Amino acid sequence: MEKISCPICGGDGFDLLFKAQDNICHIDGEFDIVKCEKCSLIITNPRPDKEEINRYYPKEYQCYNLNHSRTELVVKLRRFLGRFTDLFYSETIILPLEETTPIILEIGCGGGNFLYEYSRLNPQHKIIGSDFNLEVIKALKKQNLDVFQSDLTSIALETGHVDCVYGWMVLEHVHDINKALGEIGRVLKKQGKFIFSIPNAASWEFKLFRGDCYSNHVPNHLYHFTPKTIKQLLKKNGFRIERILYQKTLRDAVESFRLVCARKKYYRLESVLSWNLVLFVLTYPLAFVLSIFHKSSRMTIIAKKYD
Numbered sequence: 001m002e003k004i005s006c007p008i009c010g011g012d013g014f015d016l017l018f019k020a021q022d023n024i025c026h027i028d029g030e031f032d033i034v035k036c037e038k039c040s041l042i043i044t045n046p047r048p049d050k051e052e053i054n055r056y057y058p059k060e061y062q063c064y065n066l067n068h069s070r071t072e073l074v075v076k077l078r079r080f081l082g083r084f085t086d087l088f089y090s091e092t093i094i095l096p097l098e099e100t101t102p103i104i105l106e107i108g109c110g111g112g113n114f115l116y117e118y119s120r121l122n123p124q125h126k127i128i129g130s131d132f133n134l135e136v137i138k139a140l141k142k143q144n145l146d147v148f149q150s151d152l153t154s155i156a157l158e159t160g161h162v163d164c165v166y167g168w169m170v171l172e173h174v175h176d177i178n179k180a181l182g183e184i185g186r187v188l189k190k191q192g193k194f195i196f197s198i199p200n201a202a203s204w205e206f207k208l209f210r211g212d213c214y215s216n217h218v219p220n221h222l223y224h225f226t227p228k229t230i231k232q233l234l235k236k237n238g239f240r241i242e243r244i245l246y247q248k249t250l251r252d253a254v255e256s257f258r259l260v261c262a263r264k265k266y267y268r269l270e271s272v273l274s275w276n277l278v279l280f281v282l283t284y285p286l287a288f289v290l291s292i293f294h295k296s297s298r299m300t301i302i303a304k305k306y307d
């Protein structure tokens, strides 16, 4: 385990908010979620170091699975609904670009779902993927995808090479976050875009469920950003936020509620609450209202590199 200083302000003073456990893969350990006294950044501290963290990414880790049928469904949805897709499906977005043959990089590409989604919709664009997990990269290479292994402390691409970098639920997993943002800025062209999603620690769900909050996902999530703290971190590393989209789904909240049910041994209620289309439709109006008030559990950030 390693104890770190605040990656934004360098401070060493933290207040303990609560303790949490790995609610996804149920690997042992209890972790402190703390808040920086100076800048309010919330982090998992102490945290497993770069070697220790590997055991929290077992083979069955959900993000390593390619779900072809789901990806095809998203592609159909985007073709049918166009830009209105973002109203109903916001796990990923695709930004229209002026460049006709842009180069796109996805960091933390996992099972390759977004690589497929993007290349099916934009076959003329060049999309490259990276992930820190070598096994994942080997599997994607067998499918002839343009991918490379990287923990983002150095990205094997030329300076100013990329038009747009995407990263879905990845930044909160990165150990050397300032170094990673520096590298993302380096490989981007002037005015290049960095589009990514992260959990929102300013959500009602984070405050209500605390250790049972599904999107905490400790110890894999090393940071628990709010709109204010991600803005500070990006500014420090040469990015300006153009827009924050607050995702319109209560999926994480339902999962948090299921975790509470499991802990209290309400197994029947837990199984009834399994996320499905009916629950999505029923909870959509509330999710929509929460997004207006910036209280959704996940946010998608569109940031621009400034020079």
Ligand SMILES: [Zn+2]
Pocket (backbone or CB within 6 Å): 006, 007, 008, 009, 010, 011, 036, 037, 038, 039, 040, 041
């Ligand atoms: Zn701080």
